[in-house]
Amino acid sequence: MTAQTEPTQAPDLLYSEAEEDLRAAVRSLLADRADAPTVIAGTESDTPYDAQLWKALAADIGAAGLLVPEKLGGQGATHREAAVVVEELGRSVAPAPYLTSSVVATETLLALGAQDGPVGGLLAELAAGRKVAVLAVPFSAAASDTPVVTGSLEGTLGPVADAAAADVLLVPTTDGLYAVAADAPGVAVQPLVPLDLTRPLATVTLTGAAGTRLADAGATRPAVDRGLLAGAGLLASEQLGLAEWCLTETVRHTRERHQFNRPVGSFQSLKHRMAQLWLEVVSARAAARNAADALATSSPDAPLAVAVAQAYCSKVAVHAAEECVQLHGGIGMTWEHPAHLYLKRAKADANAFGTAGRHRETVAALMELPAP
Amino acid sequence: MTAPDAAELRRLTRELLAAHPPATTDPTDFLKARFDAGLAWVHYPAGLGGLDAPRSLQPVVDAELAAANAPDNDPRRIGIGLGMAAPTILGFGTDEQKQRFLRPLWVGEEVWCQLFSEPGAGSDLAALGTRAVRDGEDWVVDGQKVWTSSAHVARWAILIARTDPDVPKHRGISYFICDMTDPGVEVRPLRQITGEAEFNEVFLTGVRIPDSRRLGAVGEGWKVAQTTLMNERVSIGGSRIPREGGMIGPIARTWRERPELRTHDLHQRLLTLWVEAEVARLAGERLRQQLVAGQPGPEGSGMKLAFARLNQEISGLEVELLGDDGLLYSDWTMRRPDHVDFTGRDAGYRYLRSKGNSIEGGTSEVLLNIVAERVLGLPAEPRNDKDVAWKDLSR
Numbered sequence A: 001m002t003a004q005t006e007p008t009q010a011p012d013l014l015y016s017e018a019e020e021d022l023r024a025a026v027r028s029l030l031a032d033r034a035d036a037p038t039v040i041a042g043t044e045s046d047t048p049y050d051a052q053l054w055k056a057l058a059a060d061i062g063a064a065g066l067l068v069p070e071k072l073g074g075q076g077a078t079h080r081e082a083a084v085v086v087e088e089l090g091r092s093v094a095p096a097p098y099l100t101s102s103v104v105a106t107e108t109l110l111a112l113g114a115q116d117g118p119v120g121g122l123l124a125e126l127a128a129g130r131k132v133a134v135l136a137v138p139f140s141a142a143a144s145d146t147p148v149v150t151g152s153l154e155g156t157l158g159p160v161a162d163a164a165a166a167d168v169l170l171v172p173t174t175d176g177l178y179a180v181a182a183d184a185p186g187v188a189v190q191p192l193v194p195l196d197l198t199r200p201l202a203t204v205t206l207t208g209a210a211g212t213r214l215a216d217a218g219a220t221r222p223a224v225d226r227g228l229l230a231g232a233g234l235l236a237s238e239q240l241g242l243a244e245w246c247l248t249e250t251v252r253h254t255r256e257r258h259q260f261n262r263p264v265g266s267f268q269s270l271k272h273r274m275a276q277l278w279l280e281v282v283s284a285r286a287a288a289r290n291a292a293d294a295l296a297t298s299s300p301d302a303p304l305a306v307a308v309a310q311a312y313c314s315k316v317a318v319h320a321a322e323e324c325v326q327l328h329g330g331i332g333m334t335w336e337h338p339a340h341l342y343l344k345r346a347k348a349d350a351n352a353f354g355t356a357g358r359h360r361e362t363v364a365a366l367m368e369l370p371a372p
Numbered sequence B: 001m002t003a004p005d006a007a008e009l010r011r012l013t014r015e016l017l018a019a020h021p022p023a024t025t026d027p028t029d030f031l032k033a034r035f036d037a038g039l040a041w042v043h044y045p046a047g048l049g050g051l052d053a054p055r056s057l058q059p060v061v062d063a064e065l066a067a068a069n070a071p072d073n074d075p076r077r078i079g080i081g082l083g084m085a086a087p088t089i090l091g092f093g094t095d096e097q098k099q100r101f102l103r104p105l106w107v108g109e110e111v112w113c114q115l116f117s118e119p120g121a122g123s124d125l126a127a128l129g130t131r132a133v134r135d136g137e138d139w140v141v142d143g144q145k146v147w148t149s150s151a152h153v154a155r156w157a158i159l160i161a162r163t164d165p166d167v168p169k170h171r172g173i174s175y176f177i178c179d180m181t182d183p184g185v186e187v188r189p190l191r192q193i194t195g196e197a198e199f200n201e202v203f204l205t206g207v208r209i210p211d212s213r214r215l216g217a218v219g220e221g222w223k224v225a226q227t228t229l230m231n232e233r234v235s236i237g238g239s240r241i242p243r244e245g246g247m248i249g250p251i252a253r254t255w256r257e258r259p260e261l262r263t264h265d266l267h268q269r270l271l272t273l274w275v276e277a278e279v280a281r282l283a284g285e286r287l288r289q290q291l292v293a294g295q296p297g298p299e300g301s302g303m304k305l306a307f308a309r310l311n312q313e314i315s316g317l318e319v320e321l322l323g324d325d326g327l328l329y330s331d332w333t334m335r336r337p338d339h340v341d342f343t344g345r346d347a348g349y350r351y352l353r354s355k356g357n358s359i360e361g362g363t364s365e366v367l368l369n370i371v372a373e374r375v376l377g378l379p380a381e382p383r384n385d386k387d388v389a390w391k392d393l394s395r
Helices: A017-033 A036-043 A051-060 A079-092 A098-111 A117-127 A217-256 A268-296 A302-333 A339-349 A356-366 B006-019 B027-036 B055-067 B079-092 B095-107 B221-232 B248-257 B264-292 B300-321 B323-327 B347-358 B364-375
Strands: A133-135 A154-161 A168-173 A176-181 A187-191 A201-207 A212-216 B112-115 B131-135 B138-149 B156-162 B173-179 B185-190 B199-210
Touching: A017 A051, A017 A079, A036 A339, A051 A098, A079 A098, A079 A217, A079 A268, A098 A117, A098 A133, A098 A168, A098 A217, A117 A212, A133 A154, A133 A217, A168 A217, A176 A217, A212 A217, A217 A268, A217 A302, A217 A339, A268 A302, A268 B264, A268 B300, A268 B364, A302 A339, A302 A356, A302 B264, A356 B264, B006 B027, B006 B055, B027 B095, B079 B095, B079 B112, B079 B156, B079 B173, B079 B221, B112 B138, B112 B199, B131 B156, B138 B156, B138 B173, B138 B185, B156 B221, B173 B199, B173 B221, B248 B264, B248 B300, B248 B347, B264 B300, B300 B323, B300 B347, B300 B364, B323 B347
Parallel strands: A133 A168, B112 B156
Antiparallel strands: A154 A201, A168 A176, A176 A212, A187 A201, B131 B138, B138 B199, B156 B173, B185 B199
16 A cells, blocks of 8 residues: 655646736626625625626626636636635635536536536536536535435435525436426425525425436546535635635734734734734645646646645634634624624635545545554 | 856856766865856856856756766755855955855865854844954954854854944944854853754854954944845755655654554544645745745745744654654764754654754744734834843843
8 A cells, every 4th residue: 555646747836827817807806896894784685696796707707617618618727717716705705606606516517528418508508607506415515425315306405505596406316417407396495594694505405306317326426526526625715815814804903903002913922823824824825726736737636635725724714714803802703894704604614525624534545544 | 258058057067077077086176176167156256156147057057967976065064154154255255255265165175153142142133242342453252152053163153243332232243254263262062952962052262353354344243144144044945845755754654654553633633734744845835936936925934933833743743653662762872963854863853853943043933023024014012122232231
């Protein structure tokens, strides 16, 4: 037995100029349409998603089609570019079904390898931003523990992230992968009260629903695993963007906030905590870029790169958000200040696509570091 | 003359190898010839071991020489000279000083050490109290320095000493080159936590240094020392670190080879540290790629912090994992190792030696301040030492 060997080609851990341009476009859009008061107000409204924001992001910027080949109407880009979009969405915690639809559902469909037929048609719709699809599995599911319902499309699934925004549910069953219209008879999408207000969750109940079979049982498992692997890998970029926002805002606040006749950010006990956080964010960036690059290049190292990124970045995002609340003092505990949105997103993200502990188990298996 | 490109450097290197075949040339003679050909450090000026070429072309020369089995100057033995003394002499030395010191320094004929830290001036180095008093054409130096590696084999030292106690601490320091063979220089081994002595204490009693061996202006020593200290920062940028390349390697191998030691608690802690070590490696790799792309970021300031903590935690876990074997230590005999070895010997040694990683070259606490103030822009703590004459500081 030998542990997974390292690829000879070093991963590209930097951002290209095109990636920085894409970041600037997404960031500018989010600054216009999803500032903190807007996001907070949205979470308490009947429409948690901003349809105009989604159209601008998905269709006008073309972010929804980044992973989809050009001949299917996509941008023919890679996970590296999609990771930059996810990073900016994490920085703003705006509700948008990007990670669920444009990454996980899209990657699952792409992994089926079909260029035409219903799969190709659905991919074109997703790439153009005309439709939203989500994989009907619990948001906590990691690759390889995909639960499946029976072949007759019967059962209750959840909590499914962004199901309320979905036009199409991708349902893995014992009989294969089905595309089920969210408004079809026999489909009930029941919203839940989520810990993370900015990523709506729902229970999906199927009672003899009809759907289109996209893949047989044998092809379903690897495709769903690949979708969840991409989701976990790019979630690290969301956690990075989120953590960086928390650090930036905490530094800003502690420079401005005066107590004891000095900025509180001049106290060493606080400075050291922020410097430590900076180091974690710098490290998270390397881990997240490594995962995105490994997915983009279909590296055999991708499962390890994703597991390492998730095992690390989940903790960093939660730590950054917790420090953000604490170092903001009283204002950080209010509903008015956005810190709580970041704490809730960070804490929920840590359970998404498998916990850090779950990903450490994957590291143990891949690196031949077995449990007793 | 324009600076040579890679092809020209390759040609010059082959010319050197043809004129001085490594197999039949005395190693020191070869190194002298390499220096005189300008192939020692190509970014240095012509006549001082270089050719005014871009620093990034040095690997071209090194690769040619390595392929020909040419001798090197054992950089680990002369690291202080190469990394700290040489850039300072180049930046602040007179022409005579550059001509006199750089060639034997690079060739390795003369080893250098650094007389900076004192028992009373560690993190607050600018508070140092070693005095240099002018006496005719000489300076007379009295004081004590500490944590001096290579002092027992060094021919020369870079030294900072107080020349004016009546001005604030940063302004009364001057920078000298000290002859370690002067009778007033006494070197004593400083036995450390591991049982051996990598470092020394150096006692300076009436040491006479001619004014011609001053570097930079009188009172400007702190500014000159910044050049030295900037070059002390760990230079990442060489080669890619392999996975499990650092302190995590030995413990991972032990885990695989000795299943009888495994417990669930140790497993969880090992995996957490394995992930953190892999991420630190990737962060170092990202920094390396930034440097290669010509976009150096502030990330470098953080890498030493990360590796110090990881080295300590990993080696601590390794001692615990080893159980009965963790109760033993290889050898407490007082020795003088030739060079520092962070990952060598046994787990107990690694555990003890890595305690220094968060102290040497800037404590982790000071580095966190530097990150907070210079990278994040957080305000400095209020200070009461900036406008006070050195002689009036509390000590």
